[in-house]
Amino acid sequence: MCGQKTEAKKETKETKAEPQYIRIPKGCVNVIVDTTKISYVDPKGQITIIRGYRIDDLGKHASFEEAAYLVLFGRLPCEDELKEFSKKLNSERWLPVKVIDALKQIPPFAHPMFYGSYGLLLLGMYDPDEGDLSIDKLYDRAIRIIAKLPLLFINGWHLSRYGRLIEPDRSLNHAKDVLRMIRGGNMPTDTEARAFESSLVLYMDHGFNASTFTTRVIASTLSDMYSAIAGAIGALKGPLHGGANQKAIEMLLEIGSPENVRWYVEEKLKRHEKIMGFGHRVYKLHDPRTDVLREWLEKLAETSGEAKKFLDMINELEKTMWELKRIPSNIDLYTGALYYLLKIPKEFYTPIFAIGRVVGWTAHYIEQVSNNKIIRPKEDYDGPRGLTYKPLEERCKR
Incomplete structure (x- = not known):
């Protein structure tokens, strides 16, 4: 009887049907791969929603600390919670001396995105609990990464080019001090900040984009958060994802004036050829983030002729592109102009994208490993079959 039962099990296993695979479009176009809150x-x-709130509502009203708390914990903080969160974020705004020494060794011609990924992997080595996935450790680690990533980018930039270490000013809020440090210590006005x-x-989170999905893929292996965010930075570094704001300002400077837009x-x-700052993988009619940044450009244009010129060019570009191609502008057209007006080196535009998006990356890491x-x-293999190995001397006979 035992033998018969074993044989029956064997037969069932061997005759089990092949799984029914679902073929999806290349690039996962229009494919839902998971749920998220x-x-x-x-x-x-x-x-467009972040934790239940419209992204334009948050962009107009929320501070960095409020929005970061919302993305991480799922709700806007009360006053005491915001103070405690801001205090924790502020306390992590420093780098180990040996990490600073390592940043000095980066060649000045390196892409600035390398500062973040390289520095994060170094920080992971200094975290004795980097593999601890308990929820409290995850949130502590997220706050640490959010606080330190700007310092990695900023000091990688200033140390490799100018030999200068830019220290944080803990009397300032996160965003204002990040802008001050990027500009080498030049204090921004309240409006600029x-x-x-x-x-x-506005950059903080945006669905399952390429870098966020990269975070979740790495997280799904239960690798550490530092490695996952370093991978996300690598994805954002690609010109089809994070580099468009730099290309957008280069385009605006090349155009020069509103009169040249249509010809260009x-x-x-x-x-x-592509018109930079236009089109989006998801948005086909309108990018709501542009509404918020348009208001800031209009405010800057009240006192800046250069800001008014950029705004006039953007207006003409949007009108022309909609008339000719029915393609809307995206956030990168606006941040390209904004960051130029804020006197930020254009090579630093993509790192700024990461400085905002890291909040979403860490939140997605936590969400992924919490229900993993x-x-x-x-894969769908489409290569040759049936080949056999040949010794080296027989491989390339002519």
Whole structure:
């Protein structure tokens, strides 16, 4: 009887049907891969949500600390919670001496995004609990990474180019001090600081974009948070994801004036070239984040002729691109102009994107490992079959 039962089990196992695979479009276009409570990106651009709040509402009103608390913990903080969170964030705004020494060794021609990924991996080595996935440790680690990532970018930049260490000023809030340090210690006005802070909030999270999905893939293996965020930075470094704001300002400077816009666009389109700062993988009608940044450009244009010129060019670009291609502008067109007006080196625009988005990355890491299944899709092999190994001397006979 035992033998018969074993045989029956064997037969069932061997005759088990192949799994039914689901073929999805290349690039996972229009594919939902998981659920999240963090953010939702509406393709129509009418109601993009972070933890239940409209992204434009947060961009207009929330401080960096308020928005970061919301993204991490799922609700806006009370006064005492905000004070405690701000205090924790502030206390982590420092770097180990040996990490600073390592940043000095980076060559000045290196892409600035390397400062963040390289520095984070170093920080992970200094964390004795880096593999501890208990919830309190995860939130502590998230706050540590959010606080230290700007210092890695900023000091990687200033140390490798100018040999200068830029120390944080803990009397300032996170966003204002980050802008001050990026500018080498040049204190921003309150208007400049708030415009910059607004852009960080708008960049904070945005659905399952490439870098966020990278975070979740790495998290799903139960690798550490430092490695996951370093991977996300690598994804954001790609010009199809994070580099568009730098390209957008380069385009605006090349155009030079509103009168040149239509000719420029038509010539680019004739050569089938992209117009930077336009189009989006999800948004097809409108990017609601642009509404908030437009208000900041309008405010700056009240006292700056250069800001007014950029705004006039953007207006003409949006009008022309909608007329010719029905393609809306995206946030990168606006942040490109804003960061230029804030006297930020254009090579630093993508690191700023990461300084805002790191809040979302850490939140997605925590969400992934808290309800985890390793992300492992099936491939569709389309290569040769049936080849056999040949010794080296027989491989390349002619």
